[in-house]
Amino acid sequence: MITIDGLRAFGAGVDEGLARCMNNEAFYVRLVEKVLKDKGFDELDAAVAAHDTDAAFEAAHKLKGVLANLALTPICEPVTQMVELLRSRTDTDYSQYMNRIKEKKAQLEGML
């Protein structure tokens, strides 16, 4: 079960995220659980694998918005870095970012 303390330990900006959720802890936690099921992660992964930078940018951008709102900093950071690189369609190896994203996501999922 994901808890506020757990999120804090994870490195999330809990106070910021909670404030956006009107300090409703249950609501905040529910949204965090929900974002883990967001199909945007899979879409990003697939786009990166296919070297489709347009689709990858779109997916990363969307994820960034949600993750930032929830202040899930450890996952949001690599996503944001990807967005900036993809914005200029930088030809680079995105798998390192993807791996970090997956790793942090798995860490959160482990709390479920």
Next chain:
Amino acid sequence: MGEFAYSKGLKRRILIVDDEEINREILGNMLQDHYVVSYAENGRQALEMLRDRTVRYSLILLDLLMPVMSGEEFLRLHKEEEQISGIPVIVMTSEKPAEVRSIKMGADDFITKPYDSPEVIKARCERIIQLYEDKSIIRSAEKDALTQLYTREFFYEYVRQADHYDETVYKDAIVLNVDHFHMINEMFGRDMGDEVLKKIANALEQIFGNGLYIGCRPDSDYFYLYVDHHESYEGVFNELSEELAKYSHMPKIRIRAGVYLNADKSISVDGRFDHAKLACDRIRGDYTRQVNFYSKELNDADLFHEKLIHGIDDAIANGEFIVYFQPKYGIAEETPVLCSAEALIRWKHPEYGMISPGEFIPLFENNGLIQKLDHFVWRRSAEQIREWKEKFGVTVPVSVNVSRVDIYDPELENRLGAIVEENGLTAADLMLEITESAYADDAKSLTEVVDHLRERGFKIEMDDFGTGYSSLNMLTTIKIDVLKIDMSFIRNMNRDEKSRRLVELIMDIARFMNVPAVAEGVEDETQLKMLKDMGCQIIQGYYFSKPVPPEEFERFISGK
């Protein structure tokens, strides 16, 4: 307004448009205490929801990057649709360049992602909603919702501004009015009335829109225009009529215009439009004129009329009205014999001297005040008949006027009956003149009233016969005792064959109806002889005497 709604506990509705469910939920959770929140996943869904007229949205929170229809595409369409373009939009974005771009595309504000604190977001929403509501209140007071023309106060203010910036340019103040507009509403419904007003506003825009033109609908079916001076308005209002005639489903309408040319800018704006309105109102019911121009004379005449209208009661009380009598002579015998008289009113005004009846009678006929004068003349005439009867031992019947408005007076019979009785007269002594135009107004009422009056013994004279519209038809339904031939025929009889033939014809009609014919306006012996030859029995006119005061009239009685 914003405060009003909050104080009444009314909740506005906000539409959140974002493809990310979590974002929608976060925002919704922030706003739900103050607002009713609806959600759309993309621009297209949002448009569909906004087009539903039964739901009223106060604000749209719009994400830019969305599938199906992006926020930018939505902004473009939002601007184009009249029904929803009035709803403010706050864009939600994490991209700096998008902020400026969306404001340029018509967004009213933006919220950055990740979201600011709920307080900031709520404050931004509230501020934009209030701004729009205040703006729409101002706009609704500034423009008439139906025609989009200015309302009176704003119009006057803009005219003042136009004067200020356009000081040296001559301007015309114009007032337009739709004749019998209430009938359009009554006969075709209010929607049609509204449509007519809208079409007029459009046509005015088309005709005057090129120059500096300020238009206003101050109330109901009046239009005020302030335009650059036109040398001539010939054609301008024809163009307007033609423009309106294009709408074949609309009833035919007639628009009157009053124009104050080169309106004097030293006069207040409303004063200038009062002048134009006076010119406009003056031709109400005059189907020969579509445009009337304001002039000093018109204004003076209006002031004069106002004074007459306000002075009528005092004038009656102060004895300013004098009843004159013009003799009528029977000419069947060799020597003419006085047989009756016609009562004619004169006004000796303390300020204006003798005022012609042609000046005040039509005025009082228009506003119904004629009834007061009629009552005065009936009473005065009856008293005079009694006086002469007492003094000379003879009865001189007097003809008095019964105006249209009297016909509708349910007390008419009793009123006349009482006057006759009080003076010890018989009903036949007071002869009642009605005009055939009263028949055109309401044939049924007139026929009934005439029947009742005749039953009580009053004699009915048909005045101005031959000048109205329904003469022949009328004669089949209404019973009269005397036919009076209008003086215009008599006057032209000497030199105009047609007039002479008409008089002969009217004489034939009188014979056919078995009633005497009275010829009015007889001025010379030639006319008298012609009439006598035609078999006319009674003559009235300057040949015998002009209308005279009662004392002077007595010489005709004593001569009898």
